[in-house]
Amino acid sequence: MTDMAQTSPEPATDVRTTTVDKREERLAQAFVALADTLVDDFDLLDFLRMLTEQSVELLGVAAAGVILIDERGGLRVASASSERAELLEVFAVQAEDGPCIECVQSGQPVASTDLAAAAERWPRFTAAAHECGFRAAQSLPMRLRKQVVGVLTLLNTEANGVEMHSAKLGQALADIATIGILQQRAIDHGELLSEQLQTALNSRVVIEQAKGVLTAHHEGLDMEQSFNLLRRYARSQNLRLSDLAHAVAERTVDVDLIVGQEAPAQAGR
Incomplete structure:
Protein backbone atom coordinates (compact mmCIF):
# COMPACT_ATOMS: atom_id res chain seq x y z
CA MET A 1 0.00 0.00 0.00
CA THR A 2 1.48 3.27 -1.07
CA ASP A 3 1.49 6.04 1.51
CA MET A 4 -0.06 9.20 0.26
CA ALA A 5 1.72 12.42 1.19
CA GLN A 6 -0.35 14.35 3.64
CA THR A 7 -0.58 18.01 2.72
CA SER A 8 -2.12 20.77 4.74
CA PRO A 9 -5.05 22.45 3.02
CA GLU A 10 -4.50 25.97 1.78
CA PRO A 11 -6.07 28.52 4.13
CA ALA A 12 -9.38 29.66 2.74
CA THR A 13 -9.67 33.32 1.88
CA ASP A 14 -11.90 35.06 4.35
CA VAL A 15 -14.12 37.02 1.98
CA ARG A 16 -15.96 38.68 4.82
CA THR A 17 -12.74 39.91 6.43
CA THR A 18 -11.53 41.29 3.10
CA THR A 19 -14.84 43.08 2.57
CA VAL A 20 -14.75 44.58 6.05
CA ASP A 21 -11.15 45.69 5.57
CA LYS A 22 -12.02 47.40 2.29
CA ARG A 23 -15.01 49.11 3.87
CA GLU A 24 -12.92 50.37 6.76
CA GLU A 25 -10.32 51.63 4.31
CA ARG A 26 -13.00 53.52 2.38
CA LEU A 27 -14.38 54.90 5.65
CA ALA A 28 -10.95 56.14 6.64
CA GLN A 29 -10.57 57.81 3.25
CA ALA A 30 -14.01 59.39 3.62
CA PHE A 31 -13.16 60.78 7.06
CA VAL A 32 -9.92 62.26 5.76
CA ALA A 33 -11.69 63.82 2.77
CA LEU A 34 -14.48 65.28 4.92
CA ALA A 35 -11.97 66.68 7.40
CA ASP A 36 -9.94 68.40 4.67
CA THR A 37 -11.63 71.79 4.46
CA LEU A 38 -8.44 73.84 4.79
CA VAL A 39 -8.01 74.24 1.05
CA ASP A 40 -8.01 77.41 -1.01
CA ASP A 41 -10.67 76.15 -3.41
CA PHE A 42 -13.08 74.79 -0.78
CA ASP A 43 -16.59 74.46 -2.21
CA LEU A 44 -19.42 73.76 0.24
CA LEU A 45 -21.72 72.21 -2.35
CA ASP A 46 -19.03 69.80 -3.53
CA PHE A 47 -18.23 69.01 0.10
CA LEU A 48 -21.86 68.14 0.90
CA ARG A 49 -22.25 66.22 -2.33
CA MET A 50 -19.33 64.08 -1.24
CA LEU A 51 -21.01 63.54 2.14
CA THR A 52 -24.23 62.23 0.60
CA GLU A 53 -22.44 60.06 -1.96
CA GLN A 54 -20.12 58.57 0.66
CA SER A 55 -23.11 57.90 2.91
CA VAL A 56 -24.81 55.87 0.20
CA GLU A 57 -21.65 54.00 -0.73
CA LEU A 58 -20.47 53.19 2.78
CA LEU A 59 -23.67 52.77 4.78
CA GLY A 60 -25.67 50.57 2.45
CA VAL A 61 -28.62 52.94 2.06
CA ALA A 62 -30.54 53.83 -1.08
CA ALA A 63 -30.14 57.59 -0.86
CA ALA A 64 -29.04 60.44 1.38
CA GLY A 65 -29.77 64.13 1.67
CA VAL A 66 -28.52 67.13 3.64
CA ILE A 67 -30.58 70.04 4.91
CA LEU A 68 -28.75 73.04 6.38
CA ILE A 69 -29.92 75.93 8.54
CA ASP A 70 -29.28 79.22 6.76
CA GLU A 71 -28.20 82.53 8.30
CA ARG A 72 -31.82 83.52 8.98
CA GLY A 73 -32.71 80.25 10.63
CA GLY A 74 -34.54 78.83 7.62
CA LEU A 75 -34.00 75.35 6.21
CA ARG A 76 -32.46 74.73 2.79
CA VAL A 77 -31.80 71.49 0.93
CA ALA A 78 -28.06 71.63 0.35
CA SER A 79 -27.34 68.25 -1.26
CA ALA A 80 -28.92 64.94 -2.20
CA SER A 81 -27.54 61.77 -3.72
CA SER A 82 -30.44 61.35 -6.14
CA GLU A 83 -33.23 63.36 -7.72
CA ARG A 84 -35.88 61.44 -5.77
CA ALA A 85 -34.11 62.14 -2.50
CA GLU A 86 -33.84 65.82 -3.36
CA LEU A 87 -37.54 66.04 -4.21
CA LEU A 88 -38.46 64.43 -0.90
CA GLU A 89 -36.14 66.70 1.09
CA VAL A 90 -37.49 69.81 -0.64
CA PHE A 91 -41.04 68.67 0.08
CA ALA A 92 -40.17 68.05 3.74
CA VAL A 93 -38.81 71.59 4.09
CA GLN A 94 -41.81 73.14 2.36
CA ALA A 95 -44.33 71.05 4.31
CA GLU A 96 -42.36 71.33 7.56
CA ASP A 97 -43.04 67.66 8.11
CA GLY A 98 -40.92 64.55 8.48
CA PRO A 99 -38.11 63.02 10.52
CA CYS A 100 -35.56 65.46 9.10
CA ILE A 101 -37.57 68.43 10.39
CA GLU A 102 -37.96 66.89 13.85
CA CYS A 103 -34.26 66.05 13.91
CA VAL A 104 -33.03 69.53 13.04
CA GLN A 105 -35.44 71.05 15.57
CA SER A 106 -34.54 68.72 18.42
CA GLY A 107 -30.89 68.09 17.62
CA GLN A 108 -31.52 64.38 18.21
CA PRO A 109 -31.59 61.39 15.81
CA VAL A 110 -35.05 60.55 14.49
CA ALA A 111 -35.73 57.23 12.75
CA SER A 112 -38.58 55.28 11.20
CA THR A 113 -37.99 51.70 10.12
CA ASP A 114 -41.38 51.70 8.38
CA LEU A 115 -42.67 55.03 7.11
CA ALA A 116 -46.05 53.52 6.29
CA ALA A 117 -46.57 52.98 10.00
CA ALA A 118 -45.66 56.61 10.72
CA ALA A 119 -48.45 58.12 8.61
CA GLU A 120 -50.15 59.69 11.61
CA ARG A 121 -46.91 61.25 12.82
CA TRP A 122 -45.83 62.64 9.44
CA PRO A 123 -48.85 62.40 7.11
CA ARG A 124 -47.53 64.58 4.30
CA PHE A 125 -43.95 63.35 4.44
CA THR A 126 -44.87 59.65 4.46
CA ALA A 127 -47.17 60.11 1.47
CA ALA A 128 -44.42 61.90 -0.45
CA ALA A 129 -41.85 59.28 0.57
CA HIS A 130 -44.13 56.53 -0.73
CA GLU A 131 -44.43 58.34 -4.06
CA CYS A 132 -40.64 58.62 -4.24
CA GLY A 133 -40.19 54.93 -3.42
CA PHE A 134 -38.71 55.26 0.07
CA ARG A 135 -39.94 53.06 2.90
CA ALA A 136 -37.59 53.93 5.79
CA ALA A 137 -35.66 56.97 6.99
CA GLN A 138 -32.97 57.81 9.53
CA SER A 139 -32.27 61.47 10.23
CA LEU A 140 -29.00 62.31 11.97
CA PRO A 141 -28.24 65.74 13.45
CA MET A 142 -25.30 67.71 12.13
CA ARG A 143 -24.41 69.17 15.48
CA LEU A 144 -21.40 70.26 17.50
CA ARG A 145 -22.27 70.47 21.17
CA LYS A 146 -25.44 72.60 21.24
CA GLN A 147 -25.00 74.14 17.80
CA VAL A 148 -27.07 72.41 15.12
CA VAL A 149 -26.14 73.32 11.55
CA GLY A 150 -28.33 70.82 9.71
CA VAL A 151 -29.37 67.21 9.29
CA LEU A 152 -28.18 64.20 7.29
CA THR A 153 -31.04 61.90 6.29
CA LEU A 154 -30.50 58.32 5.15
CA LEU A 155 -33.25 56.74 3.05
CA ASN A 156 -34.04 53.11 2.27
CA THR A 157 -36.36 51.56 -0.30
CA GLU A 158 -37.10 48.64 2.01
CA ALA A 159 -39.00 48.88 5.28
CA ASN A 160 -36.13 47.68 7.39
CA GLY A 161 -34.56 50.94 8.44
CA VAL A 162 -30.84 51.44 8.78
CA GLU A 163 -28.65 48.98 10.64
CA MET A 164 -27.45 50.20 14.04
CA HIS A 165 -23.82 49.96 12.95
CA SER A 166 -24.51 51.97 9.80
CA ALA A 167 -26.47 54.56 11.78
CA LYS A 168 -23.51 55.05 14.12
CA LEU A 169 -21.15 55.40 11.18
CA GLY A 170 -23.59 57.82 9.59
CA GLN A 171 -23.58 59.93 12.72
CA ALA A 172 -19.79 59.90 12.69
CA LEU A 173 -19.80 61.13 9.08
CA ALA A 174 -22.32 63.82 10.00
CA ASP A 175 -20.19 64.88 12.96
CA ILE A 176 -16.97 65.20 10.99
CA ALA A 177 -18.80 67.08 8.23
CA THR A 178 -20.25 69.45 10.84
CA ILE A 179 -16.80 70.22 12.19
CA GLY A 180 -15.61 70.90 8.64
CA ILE A 181 -18.51 73.25 7.94
CA LEU A 182 -18.07 75.18 11.20
CA GLN A 183 -14.33 75.37 10.66
CA GLN A 184 -14.81 76.84 7.20
CA ARG A 185 -17.38 79.31 8.52
CA ALA A 186 -14.92 80.37 11.20
CA ILE A 187 -12.25 80.90 8.55
CA ASP A 188 -14.64 82.91 6.37
CA HIS A 189 -15.78 84.93 9.38
CA GLY A 190 -12.20 85.50 10.46
CA GLU A 191 -11.23 86.68 7.00
CA LEU A 192 -14.24 88.99 6.95
CA LEU A 193 -13.37 90.39 10.38
CA SER A 194 -9.76 90.82 9.29
Whole structure:
Protein backbone atom coordinates (compact mmCIF):
# COMPACT_ATOMS: atom_id res chain seq x y z
CA MET A 1 0.00 0.00 0.00
CA THR A 2 1.48 3.27 -1.07
CA ASP A 3 1.49 6.04 1.51
CA MET A 4 -0.06 9.20 0.26
CA ALA A 5 1.72 12.42 1.19
CA GLN A 6 -0.35 14.35 3.64
CA THR A 7 -0.58 18.01 2.72
CA SER A 8 -2.12 20.77 4.74
CA PRO A 9 -5.05 22.45 3.02
CA GLU A 10 -4.50 25.97 1.78
CA PRO A 11 -6.07 28.52 4.13
CA ALA A 12 -9.38 29.66 2.74
CA THR A 13 -9.67 33.32 1.88
CA ASP A 14 -11.90 35.06 4.35
CA VAL A 15 -14.12 37.02 1.98
CA ARG A 16 -15.96 38.68 4.82
CA THR A 17 -12.74 39.91 6.43
CA THR A 18 -11.53 41.29 3.10
CA THR A 19 -14.84 43.08 2.57
CA VAL A 20 -14.75 44.58 6.05
CA ASP A 21 -11.15 45.69 5.57
CA LYS A 22 -12.02 47.40 2.29
CA ARG A 23 -15.01 49.11 3.87
CA GLU A 24 -12.92 50.37 6.76
CA GLU A 25 -10.32 51.63 4.31
CA ARG A 26 -13.00 53.52 2.38
CA LEU A 27 -14.38 54.90 5.65
CA ALA A 28 -10.95 56.14 6.64
CA GLN A 29 -10.57 57.81 3.25
CA ALA A 30 -14.01 59.39 3.62
CA PHE A 31 -13.16 60.78 7.06
CA VAL A 32 -9.92 62.26 5.76
CA ALA A 33 -11.69 63.82 2.77
CA LEU A 34 -14.48 65.28 4.92
CA ALA A 35 -11.97 66.68 7.40
CA ASP A 36 -9.94 68.40 4.67
CA THR A 37 -11.63 71.79 4.46
CA LEU A 38 -8.44 73.84 4.79
CA VAL A 39 -8.01 74.24 1.05
CA ASP A 40 -8.01 77.41 -1.01
CA ASP A 41 -10.67 76.15 -3.41
CA PHE A 42 -13.08 74.79 -0.78
CA ASP A 43 -16.59 74.46 -2.21
CA LEU A 44 -19.42 73.76 0.24
CA LEU A 45 -21.72 72.21 -2.35
CA ASP A 46 -19.03 69.80 -3.53
CA PHE A 47 -18.23 69.01 0.10
CA LEU A 48 -21.86 68.14 0.90
CA ARG A 49 -22.25 66.22 -2.33
CA MET A 50 -19.33 64.08 -1.24
CA LEU A 51 -21.01 63.54 2.14
CA THR A 52 -24.23 62.23 0.60
CA GLU A 53 -22.44 60.06 -1.96
CA GLN A 54 -20.12 58.57 0.66
CA SER A 55 -23.11 57.90 2.91
CA VAL A 56 -24.81 55.87 0.20
CA GLU A 57 -21.65 54.00 -0.73
CA LEU A 58 -20.47 53.19 2.78
CA LEU A 59 -23.67 52.77 4.78
CA GLY A 60 -25.67 50.57 2.45
CA VAL A 61 -28.62 52.94 2.06
CA ALA A 62 -30.54 53.83 -1.08
CA ALA A 63 -30.14 57.59 -0.86
CA ALA A 64 -29.04 60.44 1.38
CA GLY A 65 -29.77 64.13 1.67
CA VAL A 66 -28.52 67.13 3.64
CA ILE A 67 -30.58 70.04 4.91
CA LEU A 68 -28.75 73.04 6.38
CA ILE A 69 -29.92 75.93 8.54
CA ASP A 70 -29.28 79.22 6.76
CA GLU A 71 -28.20 82.53 8.30
CA ARG A 72 -31.82 83.52 8.98
CA GLY A 73 -32.71 80.25 10.63
CA GLY A 74 -34.54 78.83 7.62
CA LEU A 75 -34.00 75.35 6.21
CA ARG A 76 -32.46 74.73 2.79
CA VAL A 77 -31.80 71.49 0.93
CA ALA A 78 -28.06 71.63 0.35
CA SER A 79 -27.34 68.25 -1.26
CA ALA A 80 -28.92 64.94 -2.20
CA SER A 81 -27.54 61.77 -3.72
CA SER A 82 -30.44 61.35 -6.14
CA GLU A 83 -33.23 63.36 -7.72
CA ARG A 84 -35.88 61.44 -5.77
CA ALA A 85 -34.11 62.14 -2.50
CA GLU A 86 -33.84 65.82 -3.36
CA LEU A 87 -37.54 66.04 -4.21
CA LEU A 88 -38.46 64.43 -0.90
CA GLU A 89 -36.14 66.70 1.09
CA VAL A 90 -37.49 69.81 -0.64
CA PHE A 91 -41.04 68.67 0.08
CA ALA A 92 -40.17 68.05 3.74
CA VAL A 93 -38.81 71.59 4.09
CA GLN A 94 -41.81 73.14 2.36
CA ALA A 95 -44.33 71.05 4.31
CA GLU A 96 -42.36 71.33 7.56
CA ASP A 97 -43.04 67.66 8.11
CA GLY A 98 -40.92 64.55 8.48
CA PRO A 99 -38.11 63.02 10.52
CA CYS A 100 -35.56 65.46 9.10
CA ILE A 101 -37.57 68.43 10.39
CA GLU A 102 -37.96 66.89 13.85
CA CYS A 103 -34.26 66.05 13.91
CA VAL A 104 -33.03 69.53 13.04
CA GLN A 105 -35.44 71.05 15.57
CA SER A 106 -34.54 68.72 18.42
CA GLY A 107 -30.89 68.09 17.62
CA GLN A 108 -31.52 64.38 18.21
CA PRO A 109 -31.59 61.39 15.81
CA VAL A 110 -35.05 60.55 14.49
CA ALA A 111 -35.73 57.23 12.75
CA SER A 112 -38.58 55.28 11.20
CA THR A 113 -37.99 51.70 10.12
CA ASP A 114 -41.38 51.70 8.38
CA LEU A 115 -42.67 55.03 7.11
CA ALA A 116 -46.05 53.52 6.29
CA ALA A 117 -46.57 52.98 10.00
CA ALA A 118 -45.66 56.61 10.72
CA ALA A 119 -48.45 58.12 8.61
CA GLU A 120 -50.15 59.69 11.61
CA ARG A 121 -46.91 61.25 12.82
CA TRP A 122 -45.83 62.64 9.44
CA PRO A 123 -48.85 62.40 7.11
CA ARG A 124 -47.53 64.58 4.30
CA PHE A 125 -43.95 63.35 4.44
CA THR A 126 -44.87 59.65 4.46
CA ALA A 127 -47.17 60.11 1.47
CA ALA A 128 -44.42 61.90 -0.45
CA ALA A 129 -41.85 59.28 0.57
CA HIS A 130 -44.13 56.53 -0.73
CA GLU A 131 -44.43 58.34 -4.06
CA CYS A 132 -40.64 58.62 -4.24
CA GLY A 133 -40.19 54.93 -3.42
CA PHE A 134 -38.71 55.26 0.07
CA ARG A 135 -39.94 53.06 2.90
CA ALA A 136 -37.59 53.93 5.79
CA ALA A 137 -35.66 56.97 6.99
CA GLN A 138 -32.97 57.81 9.53
CA SER A 139 -32.27 61.47 10.23
CA LEU A 140 -29.00 62.31 11.97
CA PRO A 141 -28.24 65.74 13.45
CA MET A 142 -25.30 67.71 12.13
CA ARG A 143 -24.41 69.17 15.48
CA LEU A 144 -21.40 70.26 17.50
CA ARG A 145 -22.27 70.47 21.17
CA LYS A 146 -25.44 72.60 21.24
CA GLN A 147 -25.00 74.14 17.80
CA VAL A 148 -27.07 72.41 15.12
CA VAL A 149 -26.14 73.32 11.55
CA GLY A 150 -28.33 70.82 9.71
CA VAL A 151 -29.37 67.21 9.29
CA LEU A 152 -28.18 64.20 7.29
CA THR A 153 -31.04 61.90 6.29
CA LEU A 154 -30.50 58.32 5.15
CA LEU A 155 -33.25 56.74 3.05
CA ASN A 156 -34.04 53.11 2.27
CA THR A 157 -36.36 51.56 -0.30
CA GLU A 158 -37.10 48.64 2.01
CA ALA A 159 -39.00 48.88 5.28
CA ASN A 160 -36.13 47.68 7.39
CA GLY A 161 -34.56 50.94 8.44
CA VAL A 162 -30.84 51.44 8.78
CA GLU A 163 -28.65 48.98 10.64
CA MET A 164 -27.45 50.20 14.04
CA HIS A 165 -23.82 49.96 12.95
CA SER A 166 -24.51 51.97 9.80
CA ALA A 167 -26.47 54.56 11.78
CA LYS A 168 -23.51 55.05 14.12
CA LEU A 169 -21.15 55.40 11.18
CA GLY A 170 -23.59 57.82 9.59
CA GLN A 171 -23.58 59.93 12.72
CA ALA A 172 -19.79 59.90 12.69
CA LEU A 173 -19.80 61.13 9.08
CA ALA A 174 -22.32 63.82 10.00
CA ASP A 175 -20.19 64.88 12.96
CA ILE A 176 -16.97 65.20 10.99
CA ALA A 177 -18.80 67.08 8.23
CA THR A 178 -20.25 69.45 10.84
CA ILE A 179 -16.80 70.22 12.19
CA GLY A 180 -15.61 70.90 8.64
CA ILE A 181 -18.51 73.25 7.94
CA LEU A 182 -18.07 75.18 11.20
CA GLN A 183 -14.33 75.37 10.66
CA GLN A 184 -14.81 76.84 7.20
CA ARG A 185 -17.38 79.31 8.52
CA ALA A 186 -14.92 80.37 11.20
CA ILE A 187 -12.25 80.90 8.55
CA ASP A 188 -14.64 82.91 6.37
CA HIS A 189 -15.78 84.93 9.38
CA GLY A 190 -12.20 85.50 10.46
CA GLU A 191 -11.23 86.68 7.00
CA LEU A 192 -14.24 88.99 6.95
CA LEU A 193 -13.37 90.39 10.38
CA SER A 194 -9.76 90.82 9.29
CA GLU A 195 -10.86 92.62 6.14
CA GLN A 196 -13.25 94.83 8.12
CA LEU A 197 -10.52 95.62 10.65
CA GLN A 198 -8.04 96.50 7.92
CA THR A 199 -10.64 98.70 6.23
CA ALA A 200 -11.30 100.45 9.52
CA LEU A 201 -7.60 100.98 10.09
CA ASN A 202 -7.10 102.30 6.57
CA SER A 203 -10.07 104.64 6.98
CA ARG A 204 -8.67 105.90 10.26
CA VAL A 205 -5.36 106.75 8.58
CA VAL A 206 -7.15 108.67 5.80
CA ILE A 207 -9.29 110.55 8.34
CA GLU A 208 -6.14 111.62 10.18
CA GLN A 209 -4.71 112.83 6.87
CA ALA A 210 -7.89 114.80 6.15
CA LYS A 211 -7.78 116.39 9.61
CA GLY A 212 -4.21 117.42 8.89
CA VAL A 213 -5.28 119.02 5.61
CA LEU A 214 -7.96 121.08 7.39
CA THR A 215 -5.67 122.24 10.19
CA ALA A 216 -3.06 123.23 7.64
CA HIS A 217 -5.68 125.06 5.58
CA HIS A 218 -7.08 127.01 8.55
CA GLU A 219 -4.60 128.19 11.13
CA GLY A 220 -7.15 128.45 13.93
CA LEU A 221 -8.31 124.82 13.79
CA ASP A 222 -7.02 122.01 15.96
CA MET A 223 -7.34 118.30 15.15
CA GLU A 224 -10.52 117.78 17.17
CA GLN A 225 -12.27 120.73 15.55
CA SER A 226 -11.20 119.46 12.13
CA PHE A 227 -12.71 116.07 12.87
CA ASN A 228 -15.99 117.66 13.99
CA LEU A 229 -16.11 119.69 10.77
CA LEU A 230 -15.50 116.61 8.66
CA ARG A 231 -18.20 114.66 10.48
CA ARG A 232 -20.72 117.51 10.26
CA TYR A 233 -20.12 118.06 6.56
CA ALA A 234 -20.34 114.32 5.83
CA ARG A 235 -23.70 114.14 7.58
CA SER A 236 -25.06 117.24 5.84
CA GLN A 237 -24.07 115.85 2.44
CA ASN A 238 -25.13 112.27 3.25
CA LEU A 239 -21.58 111.02 2.73
CA ARG A 240 -19.60 108.38 4.54
CA LEU A 241 -16.92 109.97 6.69
CA SER A 242 -14.24 107.76 5.15
CA ASP A 243 -15.28 108.78 1.61
CA LEU A 244 -15.16 112.47 2.51
CA ALA A 245 -11.77 111.99 4.15
CA HIS A 246 -10.45 110.38 0.97
CA ALA A 247 -11.74 113.33 -1.07
CA VAL A 248 -10.09 115.83 1.28
CA ALA A 249 -6.79 113.95 1.34
CA GLU A 250 -6.79 113.74 -2.46
CA ARG A 251 -7.85 117.41 -2.83
CA THR A 252 -10.95 116.53 -4.85
CA VAL A 253 -13.31 118.53 -2.65
CA ASP A 254 -13.31 122.25 -1.86
CA VAL A 255 -11.92 122.44 1.67
CA ASP A 256 -13.37 125.96 2.08
CA LEU A 257 -16.86 124.43 2.00
CA ILE A 258 -15.98 122.25 4.97
CA VAL A 259 -14.12 124.87 6.96
CA GLY A 260 -16.77 127.48 6.13
CA GLN A 261 -19.29 125.63 8.27
CA GLU A 262 -17.61 127.21 11.26
CA ALA A 263 -18.40 130.75 10.09
CA PRO A 264 -21.98 131.00 11.47
CA ALA A 265 -20.88 129.79 14.91
CA GLN A 266 -18.00 132.27 14.96
CA ALA A 267 -20.30 135.10 13.84
CA GLY A 268 -22.56 134.48 16.81
CA ARG A 269 -19.77 134.95 19.38
